[in-house]
Amino acid sequence: MNQRWHEKILVLTAALVLAGCTVKAVGDPNRPITINAHITVDIQGLQQTASGIEDFVSGKTPQI
């Protein structure tokens, strides 16, 4: 019984983690809700992209 209770909590936690990006807004359509989302940029990923583009520009690589 105790173990099943733990499992339910874990399923709920996992569902919340996976649904973390979804925001459901319910309300008056004449009064839109504004949500300020914080965007995190992966700098390392962007650096790789930039490096690939600059290597193409300098002629080090034939394509991006």
Next chain:
Amino acid sequence: MKTMLKIFVTAALLSAGSTIYAAQYDIKQMTPEVRQALENRRARFNELHALKAQGIVGENNRGYIEFLESGAAAPSLVIAENSDRKVIYQTIAEQNDLQGQLDTIEKVFAQVQRDKAESGDRIQGDDGQWIQK
């Protein structure tokens, strides 16, 4: 207990997967404008390289070329280069849902330009100071 472990592993993998996906920034669609900008930059690379070696221009800390010698020739080259860079930065922002992050994209390119600069080139650090690499 096995079920608990499975749930945690699944959640961890899905979370990691979304992080990896988010990191794949790219020029996803090669529009005529961005293709032209890239080809333009490639075509003027050697000329720009020579100006850098002479110390006439340098890489600033916002991802663009800057004149460092007043009265220097070839202003149109610098203007055209910066215009093409802007097209590329804006394309990356638009195609990767990074609207509003143009500053970050420019700064990352500036860092990459500093890393790739050759010895003797003039570069601007994050603190605004110009140094010779």
